[in-house]
Amino acid sequence: MKWWLIAWREIRWEVFLDRASLLRMSIFIVIPMLFIFSNRRIPLGTGGDLTLVALAAQSVFFPALSGVALIAATFTAEKENGTLVPLLAAPIRDFDIVLGKLVGMVVPVMLTCAVTLAAAYALASFRYGAPRVASALGPEVLYAILVLAFLYLITTGSITMIVAARVRSSRAAQQVAGLVIALSVFVLGGLGFVASQVAEGWPLVAVGALLVLFDLVALEIARRVWQRGEVIARI
């Protein structure tokens, strides 16, 4: 359970004490709320339902984007400040460090995602009427969105961490994080478009299956690439 020690330290002493990461998170929270505000009217029928689902999905995925930047920042900051060295000197598995960092990012970000989703739901109910919103966003849709966000975080988190272990400066890691975020927006946008055309539950399931596959591959790569004896050679 040493990964949990690392994760908890991250959550308790880094994430919520860092102004930059809090600011970033709050921006990602505010943007989806603005979307809901800017949308005047939701038509009845599947088209309107999909718009509501898309708004809910946005309210979760925007804060999820901040997770990528967060993990890139914490990991490279540890490399640059040299605080990674005592951690590497401790009798813990390499995987404890990787998993600890990942969980330390996923937990607070998922928390934020859930809060934003609740806020978006409340805001949408207020603007478009509670029955209308409830009919489009059943509990299974909300769960599906959260599960997808979770899978998305693990995937992008492990990819970012692989890169962060390899590159030297935090600037490079931030650039990579930016790239991952841009790609995600692109891919998610495309999928949203496909979903709006197909209008069934299938696209969501397909995205989920795809992300699970990505996760397995990414975590496996992270485990292999992340050789501790070499990490320090790149500081």
Add this chain to the structure above:
Amino acid sequence: MIEVRDVTRQFGALAALSHASFTVEPGEIVALLGPNGAGKTTASRIIGGILAPSDGDVLVDGISVRADANAVRARCGFVTDQPSLYERMPLRRYLGFFARLYEVSDPDDRALELAKVLGLDDVLDTRLGAFSRGMRQKVAIARALVHDPPVLLLDEPATALDPEMAKTLRSFIVSLRARHRAILLTTHDLDEAQRIADRVVVLYRGRVVRVGATNEIRAVGQPRYTVTFAGDAAMALSALAKAGVRGEPAGASDGLLALRFATDDPRTTNTAVLRSLLDADIRVVTLAAEERSLEEAYMAILADVRT
């Protein structure tokens, strides 16, 4: 306890360490010396299981760092050359965190105990970011001792400590030696090394150029002695000649003159020299062995390998 066996570490084309071998026994302080970039930090990182060797192996307590790095890490306390602390954490939490990583049985008690030992118990709840450089160094030392390891790898632990604290640290290290810890002390302070190191390893460009007991390394060549006296220099020289040694002037101060001579058998020679000087009515003030300091020996070793 520590056995470095033919270790090489490449960084690209550069061999930061090449075919290095030396040992550190329990109850022994070994000083790791060498110019900047000689490979000292690299060596202690490899021993501590933080950096993988490119070739060769290190055994700590009989365990190969290649075979079971975590068992080696659990036996080593590592003071890094920079304190590198989590600035946002208070001291108590910081030490508690590492105590838990090392599976110490009472982590919070241990944190308190170490803070007391290092005189940090009044800042237990202060953020580490607010600590001075010397205080940070102490925290790094406390962190290395958190699991009471049998092996200590100290990479320039006394940098930034005030003279009083440096002295406290020195006696602390000596007390750890008395408790049979194996201690590898990397330092640029040759005075400190001379005082506490039992043996010395000198690295130069990644190679071990000298290993030996501190005394042995200091005493190279014939032992030399200096006699200071009040009286006539010529008479003293002839008195020395009568005793069978060739004296050479070694300066004068406060109205006293000094002569230097070399001998392989001080027991006989020095008695004869003293008697002969007294017979010649020369007022002897001191007769003392002239020792090479570790610094002089170190400089000589470096000058030697550079040619």
